[in-house]
Amino acid sequence: MSTLFRAVYSSVIYGVLLCQLWACSSSPEMPKADEVESLFVDSLFTPVTDIPSAEDIFYLPPDAVVEVRRAFERYSLSHSNTLTAHEWLANYINANQTSTQREFRYQDNLTQIASETYAQRAGNCMSLVVMTSALADIFNIETEFQDIAIEPVWDKQGDFYLINGHVNLRLLPPTNTHTVYVSSHAILVDFMPERALRGYDKTQINRQTLITMFYNNMAAEALVDGDLDRAYALIKAGLKRGQFVPAFNTLAVIYRHRGDEKRAEQVYRYALKFDPNDMTTLYNLAVILGDQGRLDEWAEVHKVLELARIRNPYYYYDMAQQAFDEHQYDEALAWYQRALARADYRHEFFFGLSQTYWALGDEKRAKLNMEKAMALSADETDKHRYQAKLQAMKRH
Structure with a gap:
């Protein structure tokens, strides 16, 4: 990159x-x-x-x-x-x-x-x-x-x-x-x-x-x-x-x-x-x-x-995604939180955090962060995707 x-x-x-x-x-x-x-x-x-x-x-x-x-x-x-x-x-x-x-x-x-x-x-x-x-x-x-x-x-x-x-x-x-x-x-x-x-x-x-x-x-x-x-x-x-x-x-x-x-x-x-x-x-x-x-x-x-x-927050984001893909959810959580500490305006960071909380069984925080991702996204495609994910979480 x-x-x-x-x-x-x-x-x-x-x-x-x-x-x-x-x-x-x-x-x-x-x-x-x-x-x-x-x-x-x-x-x-x-x-x-x-x-x-x-x-x-x-x-x-x-x-x-x-x-x-x-x-x-x-x-x-x-x-x-x-x-x-x-x-x-x-x-x-x-x-x-x-x-x-x-x-x-x-x-x-x-x-x-x-x-x-x-x-x-x-x-x-x-x-x-x-x-x-x-x-x-x-x-x-x-x-x-x-x-x-x-x-x-x-x-x-x-x-x-x-x-x-x-x-x-x-x-x-x-x-x-x-x-x-x-x-x-x-x-x-x-x-x-x-x-x-x-x-x-x-x-x-x-x-x-x-x-x-x-x-x-x-x-x-x-x-x-x-x-x-x-x-x-x-x-x-x-x-x-x-x-x-x-x-x-x-x-x-x-x-x-x-x-x-x-x-x-x-x-x-x-x-x-x-x-x-x-x-x-x-x-x-x-x-x-x-x-x-x-x-x-x-x-x-x-x-x-x-x-x-x-101070590139995407460094931490990429590390979080890698840890998530390897099912190291606690580690992914820490990386996502570091990314958000540097850029708390990126919708994809909250989306990743939401997925991680869901994988860890914390449904409340998963829904909360999915709502934040949806609110921050300016792209209608992303917004609809996050909304669909949130609805699926609520039906769970």
């Missing part, structure tokens, strides 16, 4: 970790453009032409621009004490359901360009931040982007583990020195406010870095879908806009899935020059070394991983 990094966002571990995009690390030096260029091997991939440009990412169609301008004009004409543009915009994008403007809401789906997010009134945090920035551009409102150091949220899609990060932005007040504004504070726009209010560390990032993160998100999603050509084109577009260390990890995962482990290892080792303690990159490199039987090198990398003790 690989791991990816994704900022909902995403990253990638080959067949194991795909981080959906944030968790930027500060590097003592930045990659050089000519060095980065040498990492690309276009001959391994079929060209893809429909990759959005950086301008496309923030583009809003004329009718959307007119709609937003008119909304602001209507507000200004109907209020004597009008808000500044950045205050109004903050209210506009968070309008409540009873207003004429349907609110923009967080929805953990694909990363989208601004025009798509505006049309759908929904998107993941990366999509919503990009759209809000595009709206701010209409009024020449300055923005600051922030990478939020939240606790990693794990997910699993196919052969990848995903680590989801978070990003938000601040709308800055006008800087006209000839006008005195009653409100001159910056406004935080965060579509997941429970995260914004918990005091996580924040790193300010520039627009170029945000664009690279955006491409990395899309590349991770294409990789999960099995479209290596598109994933490569996207990650190359991102790395040409700016150097974002997790994106190198994504590029390496793409090479490994294409069957070029030598090139993948080269990219992993290049990424480690800038962040030698990045767990995702180290883990993915260890997978290659282990598969190739290079045990001495593997041991050196694994030593670092063990010292940091990978």
Whole structure:
């Protein structure tokens, strides 16, 4: 398996970790453009032409621009004490359901360009931040982007583990020195406010870095879908806009899935020059070394991983499943509980725990955990499966 990094966002571990995009690390030096260029091997991939440009990412169609301008004009004409543009915009994008403007809401789906997010009134945090920035551009409102150091949220899609990060932005007040504004504070726009209010560390990032993160998100999603050509084109577009260390990890995962482990290892080792303690990159490199039987090198990398003790809840989940299959139910119970201690939002963990309690004869806890699995599942197929299992338990 690989791991990816994704900022909902995403990253990638080959067949194991795909981080959906944030968790930027500060590097003592930045990659050089000519060095980065040498990492690309276009001959391994079929060209893809429909990759959005950086301008496309923030583009809003004329009718959307007119709609937003008119909304602001209507507000200004109907209020004597009008808000500044950045205050109004903050209210506009968070309008409540009873207003004429349907609110923009967080929805953990694909990363989208601004025009798509505006049309759908929904998107993941990366999509919503990009759209809000595009709206701010209409009024020449300055923005600051922030990478939020939240606790990693794990997910699993196919052969990848995903680590989801978070990003938000601040709308800055006008800087006209000839006008005195009653409100001159910056406004935080965060579509997941429970995260914004918990005091996580924040790193300010520039627009170029945000664009690279955006491409990395899309590349991770294409990789999960099995479209290596598109994933490569996207990650190359991102790395040409700016150097974002997790994106190198994504590029390496793409090479490994294409069957070029030598090139993948080269990219992993290049990424480690800038962040030698990045767990995702180290883990993915260890997978290659282990598969190739290079045990001495593997041991050196694994030593670092063990010292940091990978916080991947799916490690404990996989161990639990193995113990369950071997009918070691007490052991499986302990592994499932460790997995849930690290990710108590994964429905499959509760499902496994429910099965284990049932095998141990604890029907009450088995039903309780099956109910939790059903409540947490967003997929209708899983929901129906859990519901059927729960009904069977109740009839027992």
